[in-house]
Amino acid sequence: MSLTRVLCALVLASGLFAAARAESATLTVNAGGDLQAAINAAKPGDTILVQAGATFTGNFSLPAKNGTAYITIRSSAPDSTLPAAGQRIMPADAAQLPKIRSTSSGAAFRTAAGASYWKLQFLEIFPSSSTASSDLVQFGSGGPSQNTLAVVPHHLVIDRSYLHGDPSFGQRRGVSLNSADAQVINSYFADFKSTTYDTQAICGWNGPGPFLIENNYLEAAAENVMFGGTDPYIPNLVPSNITIRRNLIAKPIAWMTQGWTIKNLVELKNAADVTIDGNTLEHSWLANQQGFAFMLSPRNQNNTAPWTQVRNVTISNNVVRHVAAGINITGYDNLATAQQTQGIKVVNNLFWDVSTTWTRSTAATGRAVFIGAGPKDIVVEHNTMITTGSGLFIDGGASPTGVQVIGFIFNDNILHAAKYAVYGNAQGEGTKGLNYFAPLYQFLGNVVGRTSTAAYPSGTDLPDLLTLEQQFMDYAHNDYRLKSANTLPTNVGVDFGALDAASTGGSTPAPTPTPTPTPTPTPTPTPTPTPTPTGSTPYTGTPIALPGTIELENYDAGGEGVAYHDSTSGNAGAAYRTNNVDLKAAIDTGGGYFVGWTTAGEWLKYTVNVLAAGTYAIDVRVASSGVGGTFHVEVNGVDKTGPIAVPNTGGWQTWTTVSTSGVTLAAGKQVVRLVMDTNGASGSVGNFNWLNVR
Numbered sequence: 001m002s003l004t005r006v007l008c009a010l011v012l013a014s015g016l017f018a019a020a021r022a023e024s025a026t027l028t029v030n031a032g033g034d035l036q037a038a039i040n041a042a043k044p045g046d047t048i049l050v051q052a053g054a055t056f057t058g059n060f061s062l063p064a065k066n067g068t069a070y071i072t073i074r075s076s077a078p079d080s081t082l083p084a085a086g087q088r089i090m091p092a093d094a095a096q097l098p099k100i101r102s103t104s105s106g107a108a109f110r111t112a113a114g115a116s117y118w119k120l121q122f123l124e125i126f127p128s129s130s131t132a133s134s135d136l137v138q139f140g141s142g143g144p145s146q147n148t149l150a151v152v153p154h155h156l157v158i159d160r161s162y163l164h165g166d167p168s169f170g171q172r173r174g175v176s177l178n179s180a181d182a183q184v185i186n187s188y189f190a191d192f193k194s195t196t197y198d199t200q201a202i203c204g205w206n207g208p209g210p211f212l213i214e215n216n217y218l219e220a221a222a223e224n225v226m227f228g229g230t231d232p233y234i235p236n237l238v239p240s241n242i243t244i245r246r247n248l249i250a251k252p253i254a255w256m257t258q259g260w261t262i263k264n265l266v267e268l269k270n271a272a273d274v275t276i277d278g279n280t281l282e283h284s285w286l287a288n289q290q291g292f293a294f295m296l297s298p299r300n301q302n303n304t305a306p307w308t309q310v311r312n313v314t315i316s317n318n319v320v321r322h323v324a325a326g327i328n329i330t331g332y333d334n335l336a337t338a339q340q341t342q343g344i345k346v347v348n349n350l351f352w353d354v355s356t357t358w359t360r361s362t363a364a365t366g367r368a369v370f371i372g373a374g375p376k377d378i379v380v381e382h383n384t385m386i387t388t389g390s391g392l393f394i395d396g397g398a399s400p401t402g403v404q405v406i407g408f409i410f411n412d413n414i415l416h417a418a419k420y421a422v423y424g425n426a427q428g429e430g431t432k433g434l435n436y437f438a439p440l441y442q443f444l445g446n447v448v449g450r451t452s453t454a455a456y457p458s459g460t461d462l463p464d465l466l467t468l469e470q471q472f473m474d475y476a477h478n479d480y481r482l483k484s485a486n487t488l489p490t491n492v493g494v495d496f497g498a499l500d501a502a503s504t505g506g507s508t509p510a511p512t513p514t515p516t517p518t519p520t521p522t523p524t525p526t527p528t529p530t531p532t533p534t535g536s537t538p539y540t541g542t543p544i545a546l547p548g549t550i551e552l553e554n555y556d557a558g559g560e561g562v563a564y565h566d567s568t569s570g571n572a573g574a575a576y577r578t579n580n581v582d583l584k585a586a587i588d589t590g591g592g593y594f595v596g597w598t599t600a601g602e603w604l605k606y607t608v609n610v611l612a613a614g615t616y617a618i619d620v621r622v623a624s625s626g627v628g629g630t631f632h633v634e635v636n637g638v639d640k641t642g643p644i645a646v647p648n649t650g651g652w653q654t655w656t657t658v659s660t661s662g663v664t665l666a667a668g669k670q671v672v673r674l675v676m677d678t679n680g681a682s683g684s685v686g687n688f689n690w691l692n693v694r
Contacts, residue, residue, distance in 0.1 A: 024069070028076065029056070035100075036060055044117060045069035050098035052077040057128055059106040062153075064114040070157070075122035082122055082160065083541060086505075087557055088186050088215050089122075089160040092540065097124040097162060102136060104129035110138035111153040111179070113146070119157040130169035133197070137163070140178030142206045147233045152207055154180035158187055163201075165191035170199060170221070170260070177204030177239075183212040190219045193260040198222035198229075205270065206232040210241035215505075217578075218249045221260040222288070225249065228269025228298075231305040238309060242274040246503060248578040249281045256360060262287035265323070269299040274313040278502030280570075280578050284323040286359040291324030292370075296344060300336035309339035316347045317502035319570050324364030326351045326385070331373035331405075334398035341375035350494050350569065352386040352478060365389050366418075371437075373397030377407035384414045384480050384493040391415030391448075394437040395425040408438035412445040414493035416468055421448045422456070429454035447488050461489055474683075477597055479568040496569050504559040504579065536563035536605050536671075543609040543669055547616060550691040552674065553583050553593040555604040564604045572597045586689050587653040588621065596652070598685040600629065603675045606691075610665045617661040621689035622646045623654055628686035634673040635665060643677055646686035655689060665693075 024045035027038045031054035038048045039060060044067025050056065052075045065071070075082065077096040083089050100123050102108035108125045111118065125136050139156045140146060156179055165171025170193035175184060189201035201218040203226045204211065218224045227239045249265050265281050268274060281293040289295075294315060300308040320326050331341050346369065356366040366389030369380060373396070385391040392410065396403040415421040424433020429452060434441050443457040449468040456462060469475040471486040481496050482488060536558035544550050553576055556563035566580040573584030575593055581604065582597040595604065618633060618641060628646025632639050641660045649656045676685040 030054065039063070039073070042071045043067070044071060046071050048073045049076040050074065050100075050123070052096050052098055055099040055101055057101040057103060058108075059103055060100070060109050062109060062111045062115050062118045064112050064116065064153075068117060068155075070117045070119045070155070072119040072121055073123065074120075077122065081541060083186065084537060086186065086215070087160070087537075088217065089162055089188050091162060091164075091188060091190070094124050094162055097122055100125045101128045102126070102134070107135050107138045109136075111140060111156065113141070113151040113153070115153040115156075117155045119159065120161055121157070121159045123161045125161060125163045127166055127171050130166050133172045133194075135173040135176045136171065137175045138178070139175060139182050140207045142176055142178045142230060142233075144233050146178065146206055147235075149180075149208060149234060152178075152180050152234075154182070156182040158184045160186045162188045164189065165193065167191055170194050172197065172199055173203055174201045174220070175203075177202055177211055178207035180208050181210055182207070183214070184216060185212065185214045186216065188217045190217070192219065193221035193255070195259045195261060198261060198263065200224065200226050203227070203229065204239050205230045206234060206237065207239060208234075208237060209239050210243070211239070212243050212245075213247060214243070214245045216247045218247055219251065221251065221255060222263045223267045224251070224265050226267040226269065227271040227274075228308065229267065229301060231300065231302045231308070232270070236307050238270055238272045238307065240272045242271060244274070244276045244279060246278045246505060247280075249279055251283045253283055256285055262291070262360070263289040264292040264295045266293065267295040267297070268310045268313060269297060269301070270305070270308045270310070271313070272309060272311040276313070276315045276318065278317045278499075278505075280319045280321075280503070282320075282322045282574060284358065286324045286361065286364040290328070291358060291364055292326065292328045293320045293323050294327040296341060297328060297330035298333050298338040298341055300333050300338045303336040306337040307339065308333065310341045310344075311339070312343040314345045314347065315349060316345070317499045318349045319499070319503070320349060320351045320354065321570070322353045322358065322574060324355070324358040325366065325370065325389075326354050326368040326387075327370065329369070329371045329375050329378060330397065331375035331401075332397075332399050334373065340401060342377045344375065344377070345379045346381075346383060347379070348382045348495055348498055350384050350480060350499065352384075352480060354385070354387040354389070356388045365393070367391075367393045368415075368417075369393070370395065371405060372403075374399035374401055374403045375405060378405055379409045380413060381409065381411045382413065382491075382493065382495060386416045386480065388418045390420050390423050391417040392422045393420075393425065394423070394433060403437060405438045406440065408440070409442045410446065411442060412489075412492050414447045414468075414488070416449045416465060417451070419451065421451065430456040445489050445492055447492050461492075473568065478570070478572050481569065500560060500569055500580065536607065538607040543607045546608050546610045546665070546693040548693065550606050550608070550672065550693075551592055552595045552604065552688050552690055553577065554606070555581065556607055558605075564602075566602055567599055568597070586655075588655045588689055592689065594623070594687050594689040596687045598676050598688065599683065600676050600679050600685065603673055606672045606674075607669065608672050609669050610667050613665065613667040616663050616665055616693050617659060618663055619657050619659045619692040619694065620644065621655055621657050621691075622686045623649045623652055623656070623689070624680060624682070624684070624686040625650070625652050626681045628680035628682075629676065629678040629684070631674065631676050631685055633691070634675060636670050637673075640664075646680060652687055663693075
């Protein structure tokens with residue numbers, strides 16, 4: 001039997017804690033209550049319910065306690081009003097969260113030495129001062145007080161929480177991850193930015209790991225995620241066993257015209273045994289640095305950690321788009337002694353719109369993979385690279401073992417590069433560059449869009465760029481899956497089945513990199529959607545009330561084949577949500593977003609609550625340049641409208657409303673499905689903004 005204790009200033013004075021406690025307890029902190037007192041009183045297994053919507057200001061300390069059961073600090077809001085386990089929280093959920101506000105003197109939450117088994121869940125955490133320059137949450141210490149593993153905090157979790165800086169002034173860092181065994185999952189990080197110093201959503205340098213960073217939105221100006229960058233105080237420490245999975249890692253495009261310090265998206269400066277899988281990385285441009293999506297470069301920052309290294313990193317099943325450059329792999333620190341970068345695998349990633357135009361000043365490099373200063377054991381396989389610079393660029397640099405890359409494998413990639421697809425700096429394109437910088441290279445099964453007469457290794461397929469573009473499903477609209485009747489070598493480029501499964505939490509593995517001459521991974525079949533899939537949940541957590549309007553971008557959560565079916569990978573409009581449905585900002589009354597790039601066979605689901613049984617009319621807001629296709633609307637698997645035609649509205653953002661009447665609906669919770677039936681003259685059904693039931 002659990003014991004509930006209400007904690008506030010008055011009840012503390014009354015001596016409530018003299019009551020006998022059960023094995024686990026629930027402590028409730030209402031507005032005006034003493035959160036730190038509850039934290040101090042809690043025992044392993046307890047839950048501290050903090051009043052939703054109330055504000056608690058302070059620098060709260062999580063002390064060390066005996067036991068192996070988590071103490072959870074969470075919102076008092078009922079679970080039914082909050083995102084379910086595994087779902088990412090959004091700023092729209094903030095009304096259901098208590099407001100934990102730090103002061104300008106330090107973090108909102110920090111762990112004491114040796115603290116363990118703390119979980120922060122369903123919290124909004126933010127600064128109270130525009131001058132705050134510290135971390136919002138400190139898991140472990142990054143300073144000299146933490147100089148042995150014995151005092152490192154461990155078993156720490158942030159789950160479904162909203163951490164953000166001040167919209168005008170920013171914040172230094174969301175979480176400093178200097179612990180052992182920590183997780184940051186299903187959370188939302190925004191406005192970590194500064195004009196004077198580097199900022200990160202998550203950064204760790206003085207904790208051993210393991211670390212799990214999964215299913216978050218991570219926004220920061222300098223480095224969205226970084227390990228290393230400051231020397232550890234624990235001798236020989238290398239943050240290790242790091243998993244970065246299924247996150248959206250991005251910078252807002254609006255920052256391009258603002259003065260924030262902008263660098264890269266993910267940086268590893270001291271890290272080992274890292275898996276970066278199933279993420280989307282977007283919007284990084286040349287500003288204070290080159291604007292890489294990934295920067296793998298060892299840095300003995302203060303010349304006190306010669307053991308610094310970047311080792312055994314797998315970058316797989318990621319979508320990298322709208323960036324100035326893709327991956328930088330640097331062999332050595334050019335300023336101080338560090339270990340050689342080695343064991344890097346870049347497997348089954350899609351790079352597109354890697355472009356010289358992503359810049360605040362001079363042209364960016366537009367390179368997908370840059371390698372310099374002689375790392376070793378580098379595998380690049382089964383990637384598709386669409387760039388305006390090079391697909392692969394190899395350079396020299398400061399290297400005590402020479403600039404040659406020993407153990408270099410580059411197999412089964414597709415390179416559509418506007419300039420020098422493979423280039424060795426000062427040596428030449430193709431075979432010339434490879435012979436100099438990677439003399440024992442393996443270069444098999446690749447397709448390289450030819451832009452010059454340079455020689456490439458025997459067996460390289462060298463179509464001209466136009467011929468290569470014709471092998472994709474829809475090059476003009478960024479659909480880089482290969483047509484079933486393509487003329488390219490078998491199994492070349494991205495396995496989209498594996499990529500999609502990784503991004504949605506499926507179990508399909510990436511193709512295993514192998515040094516064998518002709519790797520032949522078995523293609524993963526595209527899931528076939530069923531007519532009436534089940535198992536999705538409302539996007540906002542609450543069924544949409546009808547009669548009323550369904551904003552079509554708010555389709556259910558649940559993923560491909562459950563909440564939607566989209567025939568292409570990625571969000572072609574790069575807006576609002578991060579799975580494979582194509583969304584873009586709508587230029588229409590009321591704004592919002594529209595569903596675009598639709599084709600026959602695709603569909604979207606919406607969980608609704610019909611308030612009263614009756615006969616209704618349905619209006620759908622559509623746009624099409626040219627005569628569109630047809631669609632229909634189902635309710636609980638029954639076609640309620642028959643085919644509805646999308647007319648020629650005169651443009652993709654010229655909107656009109658099509659209607660049908662006589663639709664009978666029962667009362668209660670139901671599932672509406674918007675189904676694309678036939679394509680129009682342009683090959684698309686049309687664009688869809690909203691659906692109204694009246």
